[in-house]
Amino acid sequence: MSIPYNRVALIGLGLIASSMFWALKRAGFQGQVTGYARSQATRDTARRLGLCDHVYDSAIDAVKDADLVVLCVPVGAMGAVATEIAPYLKPGCTLSDVGSVKKSVIEAVSPHIPEGVHFVPTHPMAGTEHSGPDSGFASLFDNRWCLIVPNGADEDATRRLEDFWHALGANCERMEVQHHDLVCAVVSHIPHLIAYTMVGVADDLNRVTDQEVIKFSAAGFRDFTRIAASDPTMWRDVFLTNKEATLEILGRFTEELFALQRAIRTGDGDQLFDYFTRTRAIRRGIIDAGQDTDAPDFGRGKAAK
Numbered sequence: 001m002s003i004p005y006n007r008v009a010l011i012g013l014g015l016i017a018s019s020m021f022w023a024l025k026r027a028g029f030q031g032q033v034t035g036y037a038r039s040q041a042t043r044d045t046a047r048r049l050g051l052c053d054h055v056y057d058s059a060i061d062a063v064k065d066a067d068l069v070v071l072c073v074p075v076g077a078m079g080a081v082a083t084e085i086a087p088y089l090k091p092g093c094t095l096s097d098v099g100s101v102k103k104s105v106i107e108a109v110s111p112h113i114p115e116g117v118h119f120v121p122t123h124p125m126a127g128t129e130h131s132g133p134d135s136g137f138a139s140l141f142d143n144r145w146c147l148i149v150p151n152g153a154d155e156d157a158t159r160r161l162e163d164f165w166h167a168l169g170a171n172c173e174r175m176e177v178q179h180h181d182l183v184c185a186v187v188s189h190i191p192h193l194i195a196y197t198m199v200g201v202a203d204d205l206n207r208v209t210d211q212e213v214i215k216f217s218a219a220g221f222r223d224f225t226r227i228a229a230s231d232p233t234m235w236r237d238v239f240l241t242n243k244e245a246t247l248e249i250l251g252r253f254t255e256e257l258f259a260l261q262r263a264i265r266t267g268d269g270d271q272l273f274d275y276f277t278r279t280r281a282i283r284r285g286i287i288d289a290g291q292d293t294d295a296p297d298f299g300r301g302k303a304a305k
């Protein structure tokens with residue numbers, strides 16, 4: 001799979017940028033990858049790891065002559081970074097970002113884009129609870145979706161960016177801005193908030209660090225603690241910038257929670273049973289459609305029911 005750029009600049013050298021770099025290397029990318037991160041410590045670590053062909057001390061130097069510039073900073077920082085680099089972008093280049101929220105990033109970045117530069121926002125639906133330049137790995141995007149939100153961008157530039165993500169191992173799907181933010185509120189943002197809350201509740205009872213809690217917890221609570229270990233800056237920004245969609249889904253979530261709470265209080269076993277039956281069918285549908293590549297098959301083969 002050929003990569004349609006000669007020079008790629010990654011701004012913000014954390015989990016996503018470092019994974020992109022290693023995936024580019026794995027894909028045999030022959031061009032140059034430049035990088036920039038705000039802190040000296042991150043730049044030093046990146047240099048020590050051999051992350052990027054050249055790490056610059058200024059974002060402006062990193063983006064000069066780049067054919068593709070990808071903003072890999074927390075969503076709340078996208079606007080400021082775009083403002084700084086915009087005058088130095090090469091005419092005809094593509095500017096992209098990997099932020100978890102799209103409407104606010106588009107609003108913050110678009111006004112600064114010079115004529116002739118193509119802004120094509122993206123969002124790889126892949127990550128871990130780890131952050132920083134040493135957390136990345138080449139296979140992070142393999143068989144994961146990368147959502148492309150062209151928002152009226154040039155078709156050729158959009159196709160080139162899709163080829164780029166395919167080379168990194170991802171599948172691409174185009175999405176409209178508002179729809180993206182609502183879908184991500186459902187599948188990613190509110191699940192993270194629930195995990196943060198559940199671990200907080202257990203901590204309020206002084207039980208999280210209690211050996212018994214971890215020792216006897218089934219995978220569910222352990223997964224909550226994994227998710228709740230995600231980067232606080234990144235997730236603060238997600239909720240501040242995807243306010244409308246996350247509040248909408250949170251409203252629906254609390255309504256359902258109150259309904260289940262009532263069913264428990266009144267002893268309405270039928271309601272609980274019916275609810276859990278419906279949700280179990282959803283999970284089975286995901287597995288049957290081959291959409292959960294992480295699901296254990298217990299030796300039955302992924303296609304087995």
Ligand SMILES: NC(=O)C1=CN([C@@H]2O[C@H](COP(=O)(O)OP(=O)(O)OC[C@H]3O[C@@H](n4cnc5c(N)ncnc54)[C@H](O)[C@@H]3O)[C@@H](O)[C@H]2O)C=CC1
Nearest residue numbers: 012013014015016038072073075077099100127128131132
């Ligand atoms: N972590 C995840 O699982 C996923 C994250 N994303 C999105 O990707 C973006 C990057 O996330 P990660 O790589 O996980 O974060 P990270 O915390 O690992 O890395 C962020 C990098 O940006 C740098 N940075 C922060 N503010 C900056 C600024 N003002 N100027 C320049 N550099 C700055 C940090 O020093 C760090 O090097 C975020 O917008 C996030 O929403 C998207 C998909 C998955």
Ligand SMILES: O=C(O)C(=O)Cc1ccc(O)cc1
Nearest residue numbers: 100124125126127128129188
């Ligand atoms: O680690 C997990 O479980 C994730 O959900 C990763 C993730 C985090 C943020 C995104 O915008 C997309 C994917």
